[in-house]
Amino acid sequence: MLRLTPGMKVLIFALLLAALPLVSQQNLPEGPKPKDQQPQQGVPDAPQPKPQQQGQFPENAPPAPINAHPEQPEATPTPQPQRPAAEQNVMGSGREELYKMSVSVNFVQIPVRVKDRAGKLVPGLTSNDFKVYEDGVPQQLKFFTADAFPLSAAVVMATDLPATTMKKVNETLPALISAFSEFDEVALYRYGHTVQQVSGFTGATSVSTASINRIKRTGRQGGPPMTGGPFGGGPSINGHPVNDPNANGGKAGDVQTPPREFYVLNDAILKAAQDLSKRDKTRRRIIFVISDGRELGSNASYDEVKRILLANNISVYGVGVDTAAIPIYDKANRIRLPGFGTGNILPRYVSETAGDMMAEFDRQGIEQAYAKIADTARNQYTLGYTTQATKSSAFRTLDVRVLRPNLNVFAKQGYYPLPPQTQQAPKP
Numbered sequence: 001m002l003r004l005t006p007g008m009k010v011l012i013f014a015l016l017l018a019a020l021p022l023v024s025q026q027n028l029p030e031g032p033k034p035k036d037q038q039p040q041q042g043v044p045d046a047p048q049p050k051p052q053q054q055g056q057f058p059e060n061a062p063p064a065p066i067n068a069h070p071e072q073p074e075a076t077p078t079p080q081p082q083r084p085a086a087e088q089n090v091m092g093s094g095r096e097e098l099y100k101m102s103v104s105v106n107f108v109q110i111p112v113r114v115k116d117r118a119g120k121l122v123p124g125l126t127s128n129d130f131k132v133y134e135d136g137v138p139q140q141l142k143f144f145t146a147d148a149f150p151l152s153a154a155v156v157m158a159t160d161l162p163a164t165t166m167k168k169v170n171e172t173l174p175a176l177i178s179a180f181s182e183f184d185e186v187a188l189y190r191y192g193h194t195v196q197q198v199s200g201f202t203g204a205t206s207v208s209t210a211s212i213n214r215i216k217r218t219g220r221q222g223g224p225p226m227t228g229g230p231f232g233g234g235p236s237i238n239g240h241p242v243n244d245p246n247a248n249g250g251k252a253g254d255v256q257t258p259p260r261e262f263y264v265l266n267d268a269i270l271k272a273a274q275d276l277s278k279r280d281k282t283r284r285r286i287i288f289v290i291s292d293g294r295e296l297g298s299n300a301s302y303d304e305v306k307r308i309l310l311a312n313n314i315s316v317y318g319v320g321v322d323t324a325a326i327p328i329y330d331k332a333n334r335i336r337l338p339g340f341g342t343g344n345i346l347p348r349y350v351s352e353t354a355g356d357m358m359a360e361f362d363r364q365g366i367e368q369a370y371a372k373i374a375d376t377a378r379n380q381y382t383l384g385y386t387t388q389a390t391k392s393s394a395f396r397t398l399d400v401r402v403l404r405p406n407l408n409v410f411a412k413q414g415y416y417p418l419p420p421q422t423q424q425a426p427k428p
Contacts, residue, residue, distance in 0.1 A: 106389035106417075108134070109143070109313055111284065111354065112381040112400055113410040122407055125381060133399040134387055143384030149284040150183040151378055152201065154272035158291035159217035160192035160263060165322040166219025168363045169290060173212050175367040176290075179374040180204035185283075187275060188215050191268035193261065193297070201279065262297030265289075265345060269316065270300045270308060277312040285314045286355070286377050290366075292322040293344030302345060309353050311393075311416040316349040317377055319369045320359035327359075354412040393417055 110132065114122040127144035155176065161169065180186055182205050188198040199211040269287055276285045287309075295302075309316065324344050350357040356376050358369040383400070393416055400411040 106387050107142075108139075108385055108387050108398075108415065109281075110383045110398065110400060110411055111313075111315065112383055113354070113356075113376065114381065114402055115408045115410070117406055117408075121376070121379070125402070125404075127383075129403050130381070130383060131401045131403060132383060132385060133397075133401075134385075135397050136399075139385040139387065141383055141385050143382070145382050147382075148378045149282075149380075149382065150185075151180060151374070152185050152276060152279040152283045152285045153180060153204075153374075153377075154187050154189060154276055154287045156189045156191065156268045156272050156287055156289045156291070157215055158192065158263070158265070158294075159190045159215070159219070160261070161219050161292060161322050163219040163221055165292075166217060168366065169321060170216045172363055172366045172370070173215065176288075176370045177204060177207050177212065179370040181378070184374075184378075185279070187272070188212075189268060189272055190215050190217070191264055192217075193264065195264060195268045195271050197271070197275070201275070263294040264298040265291060265293065265295040266298035266300045266302060266305050269349065270298075270305045273305065273308045273312060273314050276314050277308070281313075284377060284380075285312070287314060287316045288373065289316060289318040289346055289349075290321060291318065291346060292324040293318070293320060293346030295345040302348065306349070306352055307416050309349070310395075310412065310414065311418050313415070315353040315355040315377065315412075316346075317355040317373045318346045318350050318357040319366060319373065320344070320346060320357060321361070321366065325359040325361040352413070354410050356410075387417075390417070391419065393419060 112130070114125060116122055123146070125146070127141050130141065130144070132139045132141065157169070159166070177186065182203065184204040185201045186204045186207055187201045188207075188211055190196055190198055198215045199207065269289070272287045276287065279285055308314075324346065347357060349355070356373055358373060360366045360369045387396075395414050395416055397414045398412060400409050402409050
């Protein structure tokens with residue numbers, strides 16, 4: 001048996017101590033790196049998986065790359081509610097679109113006013129609030145707007161009124177012209193026993209003082225004439241004045257009865273309507289009458305004039321003065337007697353053409369009526385549709401309804417279609 005000397009034991013112990021670090025370095029596992037350890041320069045970091053959260057990804061899903069941000073898509077716009085098909089066809093239409101539609105011979109345009117029970121105009125309605133029937137058949141609207149329209153206005157003034165009334169009307173004429181805007185055009189007419197156009201259509205702001213002065217008349221002296229009974233105008237046979245055979249000792253021909261008076265309102269409205277029919281169809285065409293409404297001696301009949309108005313989409317607006325502003329007197333004057341004319345025919349024109357009328361007696365009331373009527377004529381709803389084009393010019397009924405309660409609709413009750421050959425495109 002080998003016996004170790006003390007020197008050999010010291011040598012072996014020293015060798016074991018020297019080899020111990022090498023054995024430890026090979027057998028110990030590598031510890032985890034610190035979180036704040038920086039990668040070596042030039043060596044990219046390996047992708048590290050994010051800790052999986054329960055329910056976030058399916059099992060075995062590949063980890064998302066670190067710092068990988070794909071380009072974000074543009075935000076999707078919030079979807080807007082779709083309008084009904086009928087409204088898509090009409091909303092957004094303006095006077096430019098109306099210009100194209102008015103060329104069509106079968107396009108029908110309807111100005112409409114809507115008032116509440118208090119008589120105030122109702123704004124804010126849409127095409128879905130209206131229903132239009134022609135001859136009882138529902139129509140699909142092709143045009144709708146609530147925009148204000150410029151006016152083509154024919155001002156028709158009676159100049160045979162009593163002197164006191166005529167003086168008040170003459171003083172209000174500057175206010176009448178001021179009631180129109182810079183976008184409106186105005187023509188002036190006067191009538192008594194004849195009709196005369198004082199000035200042609202021109203911009204409202206360009207109406208001259210000379211034109212205003214030419215329309216003025218002093219009026220007649222005395223009270224209102226008797227036009228509605230058998231005592232008006234002296235003796236007559238079949239409505240024609242005759243000489244008084246008993247006057248001046250029975251000498252016929254020496255003394256004549258006073259000449260019969262004429263108040264040709266029908267002829268005046270007809271003349272204005274004929275001139276308006278040539279104006280731009282994309283403007284609101286109106287006849288603005290200042291009168292007591294008496295009619296006697298016109299060549300044109302009421303029905304003939306009404307036909308022209310409804311065929312050309314012209315509305316009549318009126319300011320009733322003198323006897324038309326006295327309720328009791330005006331009511332009696334609306335009775336027509338054969339051979340003696342009509343005391344006040346103006347309300348009939350206003351009603352048939354869906355216009356508006358105010359009766360005023362004093363100067364201030366007349367001036368206020370001018371502004372209200374011009375504003376009413378300009379600010380209306382405008383509806384339009386296409387109808388069946390035929391050669392017939394027979395009257396067609398219109399029924400405009402508002403699908404809301406407690407509202408009153410003011411629109412024309414019908415129209416006469418014009419023959420196709422008379423339709424002309426408006427001038428640009």
